[in-house]
Amino acid sequence: MSDQLIQLLITGLTLGSIYALIALALVTTFNITGILNLAQGEFTAIGALLAISLYAAGIPMFAAFVLAIILVAVMGGCLERAAIHPARRASALTLIIITIGLSISLRGLALLIWGTDTYSLPAFSRGGSILVGGAVLNPQSLWILGLALITLVVLYAFLGLTYTGKAVKAAVINRTAARLVGINPNTVSFWAFVGSGALGAAAGIFIAPVTMSTYDMGFMLGIKGFVAAVIGGLNNVGGAVLGGLLLGVLESCSAGLISSGLKDGLAIIILLLVLMVKPQGIFGLLGERKI
């Protein structure tokens, strides 16, 4: 029985680190630009599909990944210039609606390019699964968890320690004041989308060996990532990771111990509870801006 618990925990952490990656990208964009980028899931899907196509075309695995990440980052930047920048004076709500439009368009584009087939990518490290006291761990899970942790550390260091990071934060808190001290919010917004494109693509590539990739995988991932981000607190990078892991473990435990039918329902119940009891998120800071 305890073997089963360990197994559920491990599976939950794997699932959770996938959600955490998406949540991280969402929270980063949100903190830098004030925009909830609902096309984040699509960045992930397109990153994974691009990498798979490039790899299938004979490019070495590592080069294919780097190329896919760069391409999606460029795409993120272009989309920001084409769709967000012209409307930068509009309200946050309008901008969020624009990202919904982007998400639908990107999904349509992926459908036209890759069709409805499911694609998969070989695992990064060879060799079978690792035994952890009667439970089994898929090595790819370690890669995913590792990527989430590295991203977290890098983001913390960037936002907390570097001058640019502080400038970025300033641009969110008060656009006009930031402008006065020589920070250009437009540039910041551009780089935020480039960054979230790259992070989204990397997430997609890392999870593809576990989840497989389809043109419409981004939608569900986006939703789960959003739930994870809200649970953790939308303005808290560490909270996004914890929120993701928590969601994954809860899903896997409810599927394994109670009923598999309850799994998705539980995520929504938690989301509602968090929004009702602590709308700033479990790990969010009190007194911050309302969502």
Add this chain to the structure above:
Amino acid sequence: MNKPVKRINLALLLMLLLVAGVLLSGCGSGEQNSAGSTEQGAEPYQLGAVLEVSGNSSSLGVPERDTLLMLVEKLNQNGGIDGHPVELTILDNKSDETETVLALKKLIEKDVLAVLGCASSGPSMAMIDTVQKEQVPMVSMAAASTIVEPVGERQWVFKTAQSDIVTIENIITLLKARSITKVAFLYMNNAYGDGGRIAFSAAAKENGIEIVTEEKFEASDKDMTPQLTKVKAGGAQAAIVWAIPPSASIITKNFRDLGLSIPLIHSHGVGNQNFIDLAQGTADGVILPIGKLAVVSQIPDNDPQKEVLETYIADYQAKYNAPPNSFGGYAWDAFNLVVSAIETAGPDRAAIRDALENNTAGFVGVSGVFNISPEDHNGLGVDSMVLVKIEDGQWKLME
């Protein structure tokens, strides 16, 4: 004052472009294809199909669409039905029940003589009410036996895929031969999985087989390890999975990752190469009942289906440069059953229905030899399937 207005215009223009793009792509997938020829003078016969060209069940719907397009082209080249060309309209239901009914209503407004579809059980079930009310013959290509049963309430509904009962009888025979009495049953939480579960529970009870673990998962789930941990703890001697790819492939991967050593038996829902490819080598050792198409080179020459199977494979290979799979086979059967019914009955819905029910006995198709009767609107028996084991990514006929 002028500048912001311009910006808003630009933003509006961009949004319009995006919306237009989406609409275009939407239409592109919605109005799949209308194949037919109008060279001949005779009025064309209208046929319709509603298929899962996109969405979760697209691994079923796409080969069926390709098969239908190939067949209608060939039929029209050979002069159509009694000189009437056939116009086939294929609509995409995006693997969604609501879209299915909308597409079906569109087809009925076009005055189609019969409707083919859908590829999977849920959408097929969704069509039944409408075709019964509008009195349009419908031939489904999905598995659940409840699509055509009870026949008393399904006079207009036929289907070509082997019913889950046929598959289950094959699996029960295998379990008995290996004296397995405790099994785990895992199924997709949709009409296909549920149909399999109901039919299997009944058959297992009759044959003294105990289901020690019963678990379900969603078609979009990415990891079924939690469900499989229960199988591990439950002490089953074999695991039976009722699903289609990609989730069927994921559960197979999880099953191997967990190091479970009991036999893994799948349903015929995984009867395509896609399942093996996505499982990335972990599909080896999987046992499943499947139509003879997958193992045509291994079945004896005197099998009544051999010639039909070889012709279908050759035609499909020539057109698409890929081997066909059993789902395409269901479409082959559905199309040819309807064509042969129109040949006997002429362009009249009620007459076509009667012909499907009474005049197609002994029809040799890709999925088996059909004996449709007023009591059985599927008409396939246990002998329409064989048990295969996957070895080195290939289907191998079991003794």
